[in-house]
Amino acid sequence: VLREGDFFGEISLLQNIPTTADCAALVPTDLFRLPKPAFQELIMMNPQILETVSTTAEERMRSTQKSLTARQADRQSSGLV
Numbered sequence: 001v002l003r004e005g006d007f008f009g010e011i012s013l014l015q016n017i018p019t020t021a022d023c024a025a026l027v028p029t030d031l032f033r034l035p036k037p038a039f040q041e042l043i044m045m046n047p048q049i050l051e052t053v054s055t056t057a058e059e060r061m062r063s064t065q066k067s068l069t070a071r072q073a074d075r076q077s078s079g080l081v
Contacts (some may be wrong), residue, residue: 008023010053010060012055013034013036013039
């Protein structure tokens, strides 16, 4: 669940890969799209933004890996794998 000021899609920007992220808004929402060239310009002028975005990306990748590992363990214990 994202809140006001949060962002998504940062992993694709940082790793130069197609995005797999998507969201569904529960309330009326304003979204802003930041194309890669604009993102690169922004982080050149504001390096602290890159640090924040990178930290968030790392946390999300760790969380995703933890979830995938737990699912795999559940499947194995259920005899599905």
